[in-house]
Structures are given as C-alpha cells and as structure tokens.
Amino acid sequence: MTLATPALPPEITVFERGWLSSNNVLFTGPDGAALVDTGYCSHAQQTVALVRSALGDVPLTRILNTHLHSDHCGGNAALQQAWPGVHTAIAPGQAEHVRHWDAYALSYTPTGQECPPFRCDSVLAPGREVRLGGKPWQIHAAPGHDPHSIVLFEPQERILISADALWENGFGVVFPELEGIAAFGEVAATLDVIERLAPAVVIPGHGPVFADAPRALSTARRRLDGFVRAPQKHALYAAKVLLKYKLLEWQRIEQRALEAWAKATPYFGQLHATHFADQSEREWLDSLVDELLRSGAARREGSLLLNV
Numbered sequence: 001m002t003l004a005t006p007a008l009p010p011e012i013t014v015f016e017r018g019w020l021s022s023n024n025v026l027f028t029g030p031d032g033a034a035l036v037d038t039g040y041c042s043h044a045q046q047t048v049a050l051v052r053s054a055l056g057d058v059p060l061t062r063i064l065n066t067h068l069h070s071d072h073c074g075g076n077a078a079l080q081q082a083w084p085g086v087h088t089a090i091a092p093g094q095a096e097h098v099r100h101w102d103a104y105a106l107s108y109t110p111t112g113q114e115c116p117p118f119r120c121d122s123v124l125a126p127g128r129e130v131r132l133g134g135k136p137w138q139i140h141a142a143p144g145h146d147p148h149s150i151v152l153f154e155p156q157e158r159i160l161i162s163a164d165a166l167w168e169n170g171f172g173v174v175f176p177e178l179e180g181i182a183a184f185g186e187v188a189a190t191l192d193v194i195e196r197l198a199p200a201v202v203i204p205g206h207g208p209v210f211a212d213a214p215r216a217l218s219t220a221r222r223r224l225d226g227f228v229r230a231p232q233k234h235a236l237y238a239a240k241v242l243l244k245y246k247l248l249e250w251q252r253i254e255q256r257a258l259e260a261w262a263k264a265t266p267y268f269g270q271l272h273a274t275h276f277a278d279q280s281e282r283e284w285l286d287s288l289v290d291e292l293l294r295s296g297a298a299r300r301e302g303s304l305l306l307n308v
Helices: 041-055 076-082 095-099 184-197 213-229 231-250 255-264 266-275 281-295
Strands: 012-015 024-027 033-036 060-065 087-090 129-132 135-141 150-154 159-163 201-204 252-254 298-301 304-307
Touching: 012 041, 024 041, 033 041, 041 076, 060 076, 129 150, 135 184, 150 184, 159 184, 184 213, 213 231, 231 252, 231 266, 231 281, 231 304, 252 255, 255 266, 255 281, 255 304, 266 281, 281 298
Parallel strands: 033 060, 060 087, 159 201
Antiparallel strands: 012 024, 024 033, 129 135, 135 150, 150 159, 252 304, 298 304
C-alpha cells in the first residue's frame, strides 16, 4: 500500500529532487524566504529556476546547509549570484575550509565530485534555534554520515528536516568510516536523538516526505547493525554509491575515463586498499560495474557505460 505524502504547513515547499541533488526545502513568511540545501552543481540553474518560480518577485534572503556534501550545497554559488545579498549559514566545523576554500578538506576531491566555491556568513550552532517560516526551529547535531551535519526540528508540528541522517529506507554512507574513523556509533546516537524528538513528519535529504518515523528508524537500525557486523558490506555499499553518483552526473562514460576517475579519487583507493586488496584495482572496478549492470542501474553500449 502506498501512503499519501504528509501535508506540510503552507510556509514550507519541498522540491523533491533526483538522487544527484538533495531535496530543497523552501520557507516563506515573516522571516523572509529561506532555502535549506541547494542540490548538486550540475542542477544549479534548475534550482535557481525552481526558487524563482516559487517566489516570484520575493527575494531569497537566506540559504541554510545541513552539511557540506556536494549534493547539498552545490547550488550555493549559483543562488548567491542570482540573489547577491543572500545570507548563507552552514553547519559548523568547516567554516574556515569554506572561507579559504579547501576542496580536499570539504570532501570534494576525495569523492571525485564538484562544488563551485561559495561564501558563508554564519554557522548553525547545535543547541540554538533559527526562525523559518515564522516559527522557531531547533538545531541538533547529527554526526555519523558527516561529522559536521545538523538536523532541524520544529516542535509545534513536530516536523524534522533530517538531511542524510534518516531516509525512509536508510541513511547516507558513513563517510568517516571510509577514512578509518569509527563513526557507526555516532550514526546510532543520531538515530536515538531523532527517536527522542518523535517527529510526526520527516523531510529527508533524498526521497519523499514521510510520516512513519518509527518504521524508518527500525529500518535504519537494522541496516546499521548489518554494517557494524560486516564493515566490508558498508565499504561495498559506499563504493557503489560513489560510482553510481558519478554516473548520474556523467550519464555516459568511456571505460578508460572511468578508470582514470577511479584512480584519481582518493576514497576509491582507500576502500580498495582497506577492504578489497585481494583484487587488483581493475578487477575490483570491473566487479563494481558488473553489480551496477546486474541491478539495472547501468547498461553498456560498446565501450560506453550508461546511466539507467
């Protein structure tokens, strides 16, 4: 049975995007127009068009980023160009990397992804509140998927903007684990925070808005338990996500160009060396591509690998 999408207050509009871009959450009201998360850079002009269409002559006054992965802030630069006075607030911990633009520290080089440089004006400090759509929204730390991530919660209507900490059927890759930093425990702690908040409606970073948070939390905990028991399972999941994500951007890629990208992407090398060193790099990459082909997530035309 397919459940109806939960109703949201009139001041909130959710642009549900494809998996290359995070969902964008637009607020209007007495505090001005604000957008939470801005998608990937290759979709930036579409993001600008969506916001313009929704706002008309009303200016966008604020951008807020739950975290700085490329699919959540890749539209920042284009939005700042479209609305030069827009105030940009980011999750804390990486403000200096943004101000001095360190693409490696911001994860764009390690993941093999792109993000045009943007400006940040303030940080979203956990334990404080931010007004959106005329209501106070709590800022909660949500480490795990990203050590600097936050989630936003409005307690009156119990609406949660969960970013990649909780999706309807899981959560995002636990990126610190790819660097050998233990973070599965932080994922579990963040799920506990969300359970205590008891949201009635969840606006995830990817996928549709949903209402059954207990079911989603149960699914996420089962998935996490599987990763804790078999870290190689998480490593394989992460490698396939990185590859499929890049294929979503490229749409089609020659085999040689794919191999060059894999060699130039540090996370790929770390995953291979840590978990799959019994195979050569070429054998491992071929096995990942074969899994995408078997699952129907990609197809081949001669030497071309195509997104499906």
